[in-house]
Amino acid sequence: MIKKNMIETYFGEIGYSTEKSFPGIKILLHATKTGVKAVVIADAFVAGISKKSDIRCLKRETKKYIEARHASKYLFIIIVDKVPECRLKNTVLISPEFGKIIRGGCESCFGKELSILNKMGKLQRAESRKNYVRATESDMIFLYIIIGINVYLYLKFMFFGQNYGITADTLQKGKYQNLVTYMFFHAGIRHLIGNMIALLYLGRQLISKKGSLCFVAVYFLGGIGAGYFSIAAKMAAGATTETIGASGAIFAILGALLATAFLDNESDIRKSAALRYTLVTLVCSMGKKTDNICHIGGIICGFMVYALLLTIHNLFEIQNNRKFKEMRKELSLCTRNY
DSSP: OOOHHHHHHHHHTTTOEEEEEETTEEEEEEEETTEEEEEEEEEHHHHTOOSHHHHHHHHHHHHHHHHHTTEEEEEEEEEOSSOOSOOOTTEEEEOTTTOOEEEOOOOGGGHHHHHHHHHHHHHHHHHHHHHOOOOOGGGGHHHHHHHHHHHHHHHHHHHHOOOOOBOTTTTTTTOTTHHHHGGGOOSSHHHHHHHHHHHHHHHHHHHHHHOHHHHHHIIIIIHHHHHHHHHHHHHHHTOOOOBOSTHHHHHHHHHHHHHHHHHTTOOHHHHHHHHHHHHHHHHHHOOTTSOHHHHHHHHHHHHHHHHHHHHHHHHHOOOOOHHHHHHHHHHHHHHHHO
16 A cells, blocks of 8 residues: 555655655655755645645645745645546645556656656556455355345244244353354344345455455354354343344444454545444444344454454465566666666
8 A cells, every 4th residue: 555654765765855744744855956856745634635625725835835945846746545537737646545646747857756656556556456356246155145044044934933043041051053043043024134135235345355255254253253242241131032133243244344444454534434334334223122232242253353364364375476576676676776
């Protein structure tokens, strides 16, 4: 992911030095034979830049400071989560996650700097393609199987009356299998349809990001963990109610999606959006007849399961992709040649 510090480091190798730092903004200067050049690097989220007029305002305010330092040439680099289709003179907009770059007319003296930015963007785009899992219908097979099992067991429960939910004494009676089976039984058709729509929506997101194996692990391990939270709460409160439904596992998927935003080093905007979405979904699902502790436990366990999977992946990942090594080497050579 492209960050201010990365750009500052690469530009430092071609003669730039940090002159001033403000919240979300850094001003770099480089003295050349033809005069002083200035580069302003701004993080749109931290600096509060959300539209074209904000960029114009930033340029007006910082140009006064730049001109006071006798800089005759200047380049503005704005790091934005979503790159708008706007082009301003001597301004480069760059996406930190996907490496997309949009720039207006820039002066020829900034050829070196633009070349470095282009190579950084190219590298980021390549890494984004590497990390993105292209989900096809065949990748969704486990999701559809789980939905099918939920529907089948609901019909079985409706006609034959068999039930495998969890209560406060589930573990005391040795019914450990109920920690899995409770995720596949539902109290009514509305309960079933609501959960299956949520499972389909959130499940597709997680599979698209991390693959079907991650989805299956989060669904079952997170759902079991949510069940333990529910049993502990029932034992503490002395409750005799029974918990059934896939919502514990569904909230585990929601917790895993939240974990991807924070543990995969996504942008601050995506982290904030993921956190808000999780909290709003949790609050909207609360009710007197709802096992709220199971939902909260699902989010916690889903987050922890994804963190565990990510740790295992990082421990056993082998860095043998020559393409990315060559691109990094090319970027390093680019800065040295200048």
